[in-house]
Amino acid sequence: MNNIFTLIFIFCVSIKASSQNLVPNPSFELYNSCPTTLGALGYSPTFSLFPTVQSWANPARLGTPDYHNKCATSPTLVSIPSNFTGIQQAKTGNAYAGIYAFYGTPNTSGSSEYIICKLTQPMVANKRYRAGYWASLAEKNINPFNHVAVNVLGAFFSDTMMYRPGLPAEFSNIPYSINSIPGNFLDDTTNWMKISGSYVAKGGEQYMLIGRMLDGNLPALKQITPVPPLSPAISVAYYYIDDVFVEDFYCDTTYFSHDSSICDIRPLQLTSINNAKLYKWNTGATTQSIFITQPGMYWCHAGSDTCDLRIDTFRVVGYAQTIPTSQTLYGCHYNGKFTISLSAGQTANSYLWNTGDTTKTINVSDTGTYYCSYAENCRLHIDTIHVRTFQNYTNIAKDTLVCVSKRPFNATLNNIANAKDYLWYNGATTQSITITDTGKYWCRAVSGCDLVTTNYRVSHIPFDADIELGNDTTVCKDKRELIIGKSVIGVTEYLWNSGATICCTQPNSPGLYTLTIGNGCDKKVDSITIAMADCENCVKVPSAFSPNNDTRNDKIKPIVICPVNSIAFKVYNRWGNLVFDGGSTNQAWDGTYNGIPCDIGVYYYVVSYTVAGDNEKRIVKGDITLLR
Numbered sequence: 001m002n003n004i005f006t007l008i009f010i011f012c013v014s015i016k017a018s019s020q021n022l023v024p025n026p027s028f029e030l031y032n033s034c035p036t037t038l039g040a041l042g043y044s045p046t047f048s049l050f051p052t053v054q055s056w057a058n059p060a061r062l063g064t065p066d067y068h069n070k071c072a073t074s075p076t077l078v079s080i081p082s083n084f085t086g087i088q089q090a091k092t093g094n095a096y097a098g099i100y101a102f103y104g105t106p107n108t109s110g111s112s113e114y115i116i117c118k119l120t121q122p123m124v125a126n127k128r129y130r131a132g133y134w135a136s137l138a139e140k141n142i143n144p145f146n147h148v149a150v151n152v153l154g155a156f157f158s159d160t161m162m163y164r165p166g167l168p169a170e171f172s173n174i175p176y177s178i179n180s181i182p183g184n185f186l187d188d189t190t191n192w193m194k195i196s197g198s199y200v201a202k203g204g205e206q207y208m209l210i211g212r213m214l215d216g217n218l219p220a221l222k223q224i225t226p227v228p229p230l231s232p233a234i235s236v237a238y239y240y241i242d243d244v245f246v247e248d249f250y251c252d253t254t255y256f257s258h259d260s261s262i263c264d265i266r267p268l269q270l271t272s273i274n275n276a277k278l279y280k281w282n283t284g285a286t287t288q289s290i291f292i293t294q295p296g297m298y299w300c301h302a303g304s305d306t307c308d309l310r311i312d313t314f315r316v317v318g319y320a321q322t323i324p325t326s327q328t329l330y331g332c333h334y335n336g337k338f339t340i341s342l343s344a345g346q347t348a349n350s351y352l353w354n355t356g357d358t359t360k361t362i363n364v365s366d367t368g369t370y371y372c373s374y375a376e377n378c379r380l381h382i383d384t385i386h387v388r389t390f391q392n393y394t395n396i397a398k399d400t401l402v403c404v405s406k407r408p409f410n411a412t413l414n415n416i417a418n419a420k421d422y423l424w425y426n427g428a429t430t431q432s433i434t435i436t437d438t439g440k441y442w443c444r445a446v447s448g449c450d451l452v453t454t455n456y457r458v459s460h461i462p463f464d465a466d467i468e469l470g471n472d473t474t475v476c477k478d479k480r481e482l483i484i485g486k487s488v489i490g491v492t493e494y495l496w497n498s499g500a501t502i503c504c505t506q507p508n509s510p511g512l513y514t515l516t517i518g519n520g521c522d523k524k525v526d527s528i529t530i531a532m533a534d535c536e537n538c539v540k541v542p543s544a545f546s547p548n549n550d551t552r553n554d555k556i557k558p559i560v561i562c563p564v565n566s567i568a569f570k571v572y573n574r575w576g577n578l579v580f581d582g583g584s585t586n587q588a589w590d591g592t593y594n595g596i597p598c599d600i601g602v603y604y605y606v607v608s609y610t611v612a613g614d615n616e617k618r619i620v621k622g623d624i625t626l627l628r
Contacts, residue, residue: 020247020248021245021246021247022119022120022121022123022129022246022247023117023119023120023208023244023245023246024054024055024117024118024119024120025053025054025055025056025117026243026244026245027090027091027092027093027095027096027242027243027244028053028056028067028069028093028095028096028097028242029092029093029094029095030053030054030055031052031053031054031067031069031071031095032050032051032052032053032054033051033052034052034069034071034072035052035066035067035068035069035071035072035076035078036072036076037076037077037078038064038066038076038077038078038084039064039065039066040052040066040067040078041053041056041057041058041065041066041067041097041115042057042058043057043058043059043060043061043063043163044057044058044059044163045059045061045161045163045165046161047116047118047161047207052067053067053095053097055117055118056097056115056116056117057115057116057117058113058114058115058116059114059115059116059161059162059163059164059171059209060113060114060163060164060169060170060171061163061164061165061166061169062164062166062167062169063099063113063114063164063169064113065097065098065099065113065114065115066078066097066098066099067095067097067098068080068083068090068095068096068097068098068240069094069095070090070094070095071094078098080094080095080096083098084142085098085138085139085140085142085238086138086139086140086189086238087139088136088138088139088240090242091134091136091192091242091243092242092243095242096240096241096242097115097240097241097242098138098238098239098240098241099112099113099114099115099210099211099238099239099241100112100113100236100237100238101113101150101153101211101212101237101238101239102148102150102212102219102221102235102236102237103234103235103236103237104234104235105232105233105234105235106146106221106235107218108218109170109214109216109217109218109219110219110235111169111170112170112171112211112212112213112214113211114171114209114210114211115209115210115211115241116161116162116163116207116208116209116210117207117208117244118161118206118207118208119205119206119207119208119246121206122159122203122204122205122206123157123201123202123203123204123205123206123246124201124203125201125202125203125204126200126201126203127200127201127248127249128198128199128200128201128248128249129198129199129200129201129246129247129248129249130196130197130198130199130245130246130247130248130249131155131157131177131178131196131197131198131199131208131245131246131247132155132178132194132195132196132197132244132245133155133194133195133196133210133241133242133243133244133245134192134193134194134195134241134242134243135153135186135192135193135195135239135240135241135242136188136189136190136191136192136193136239136240136242137149137186137187137188137189137224137237137238137239138189138238138239138240139189139190140225142236144230144233144234145230145233145234145235145236146223146225146226146229146230146233146234146235146236147223147224147225147226147235147236147237148221148222148223148224148235148236148237149185149186149187149221149222149224149237150185150186150212150219150220150221150222150237151180151182151183151184151185151186151219151220151222152176152179152180152182152186152212152219152220153179153180153186153195153210153211153212153239154176154177154178154179154180154195154210154212154213155176155177155178155179155195155208155209155210156171156174156175156176156177156208156209156213157177157199157201157205157207157208157209158205158206158207158209159202159203159204159205159206159207160207161207162207162209170213170214171209171211171213171214172213172214172215172216173213173214173215173216173459173462174209174213175213175399176213177197177199178195178196178197178198178199179195179197180193180195181395182395182397182455183395185220185222186239187222187224189224192242192243196245198249208244208246210241210244215457215459216438216459216460217439217440217457217459221235221237256310256311256312256313257312257313257315258270258312258313258314258315259314259315259316259317259323260314260315260316260317267291267292267293268291268292268293268316269289269290269291270289270290270291270292270298270300270314270316271288271289272288272289272300272302272310272312273288273302273310273312274288276288276302276303276310277303278301278302278303279300279301279302280300280301280302281298281299281300282297282298282299282300283298288302292316294316295316295317296316297313297314297315297316298313298314298316299311299312299313299314300312300314323379323380323381323382324381324382324383324384325345325381325382325383325384326383326384326385326386327383327384327385327386328385328386328387328388329342329385329386329387329388330387330388330389330390330449331365331367331387331388331389332389332390332420332446332448332449332450332451333389333420333421333446337365338365338389339363339364339365340363340364340365340387341361341362341363342361342362342363342364342370342372342385342387343360343361344360344361344372344374344381344383345381345383346374346376346381347360347376348360348374348376348381349374350374351372351373351374352372352373352374353370353371353372354370354371354372355370360374364387366387367387367388367389368386368387369384369385369386369387370384370385370387371383371384371385372385390446390449390450390451392449392450392451393450393451393453394450394451394452394453395452395453395454395455396452396453396454396455397454397455397457398454398455398456398457399456399457399458399459400413400456400457400458400459401458401459401460401461402438402458402459402460402461403460403461403520403521403522408436408437409436410434410435410436411434411435411436411458412432412433412434413432413433413434413435413441413443413456413458414431414432415431415432415443415445415454416445416447416452416454417431418447419431419445419446419447419452420445420446420447421444421445421446422443422444422445423443423444423445424441424442424443425441425442425443435458437458438458438459438460439458440455440456440457440458441455441456441458442454442455442456443456461519461520461521463490463518463519463521463522463524464490465488465489465490465491465517465519465524466488467488467515467517467524467525467526468526469484469485469513469515469526469527469528470484470528471528472528472529472530472531473528473530473531474530474531474532474533474562474563474611475507475530475531475532475533476532476533476534476535476611477532477533477534477535482506482507482530483504483505483506484504484505484506484507484513484515484528484530485502485503485504485505485515486503486504487503487504488503488517490519491503491517491518491519492518492519492520493516493517493518493519493520493523494515494516494517495515495516495517495518496513496514496515496516497512497513497514497515498513507530509532510530510531510532511529511530512527512528512529513527513528513529513530514526514527515527533562533563533611534562535562535611535618536618537561538560538561538562538564538609538611538618539558539559539560539561539564539567539607539609539618539620540558540559540561540620541556541557541558541559541569541605541607541620541622541624542556542559542624543622543623543624543625544624544625544626544627545591545624545626545627546626546627546628547590547591547592547597547626547628548627548628554590554591555588555589555590555591556588556589556591556624557569557582557587557588557589558607558609558620560609562611563611564609564610564611565609565610565611565615566609566610567583567607567608567609568581568582568583568607568608568609569581569582569583569587569589569605569607570582570605570606570607571589571603571604571605571624572603572604572605572606573598573601573603573604574601574602574603574604579593579598579603580593591626598626599626600626600627600628601625601626602623602624602625602626603623603624603625603626604621604622604623604624605621605622605623605624606619606620606621607619607620607621608620
């Protein structure tokens, strides 16, 4: 049997259902009041203040993002299309937002502004979303500043409200959930540039923060105007933001078409893609392959492990005279040197290549188009093979963190495994290299037929956790409610001098308590001394006194023998009348009532007090003999 199987064309169509945008007020059209000044997009740490545009807030108190709208007049500086930093129509509708992505001097990290919104519903864990927005660089220079462009803008998704109440006003050490194409400056002042990507949710994300996240490295800037730049001068990069979107990520359906011929009476085998989860032919078959004996149109739906759907269409004809085939092969070495084998598709008696070769298989080392003609049974075949370099160009970004305290350090950067070639920024050609400083590094590698560029960003792990056990204190022996220590965000290691590895402890004996915290890189230590007192016998009152002005025992008051927080000393006569009320340890009774000496006799006292580390009120009662 002679089967001729020719790939005619391959094309992909993205089939999308109607997608719901989870961003409220995505083009800033809805507003509570028309903007009348710069910085009208209000600071709202609780996401409850919307003085101008609805559903959008400023998350940094020191930032001043702007709201532009056609309803604003020219003197406000935030009108559309003309405003304080250029002329730009809205991407959609009549409004957009404006932020400084860079404000500062060159060779510094500079400042950035942000805007934030709350999605109409939280993201679903492990679900892929398509997200982004459109940005345009403001076109004119604001004297006496330099007008520049940055090479990165993006967004971050969070399950909690992100805000900055003071300094620093910028969001740093936060990874981009989506961002612009790495290495490309966002310098278009005429058109709107799309910043987008796909994002797999962790689950529960409901806030979208837009702006430039600071990573501790100096940003790349491109001078726009004036040229040459002013020196010294502030550089600014101001961007308009419009049409923000977060929507479901829809999978692609790929269509393949094949031509086959039946050249004898034996059945012809038609085969769909390998490793699909299910197959559905128009004949009703559910296998990967079917056998047919009649010309006609045949198709198969094949579902893969991912969400992709492939539709194979087979056009089967009988006894065609000439069948062309076409395919593309890739020579995959980044230095341009390769050798690749080309083979005619069928077994025949003779072959003729456009190179002059007459074998079924030839080896080539240059890109270009190669043809082979050969006769096989009832057909004349013409195979066309396009040889190119690299099927895909892929960029990968990787973050590597090292300890601040471990200086100098040695960190290993590992590139993708089993590549054909590696080329590092410093000329190294190994899979891995060792670095000794923070910064940005890159490596190109050929994996399969992809040219992969990996960009490494190496930075220090910060450790600014606070530990404070408080001042030395005294607690009661019989009742101890004091808990020392606390759980600290970013701390992964707790160690007490008792050997305990928990964040908090209740002292059970007097002495020195020391806590060491760490994050795997750095450590901090604090100590506190705990004393314990017999709180039941903290206060004693003498049994008698003689207020006769002889300077001996003329007054009486409680004697305090341990630390107290508060104390009250009251004295009653034998009829239960209050004759003295002292509210502190410094007040003593002199044996008078309203300035009149009291009679000799027995009086009764009540002392109530609380001790340090214990809020329980304690009572001491007894009698006093007044003598003259």
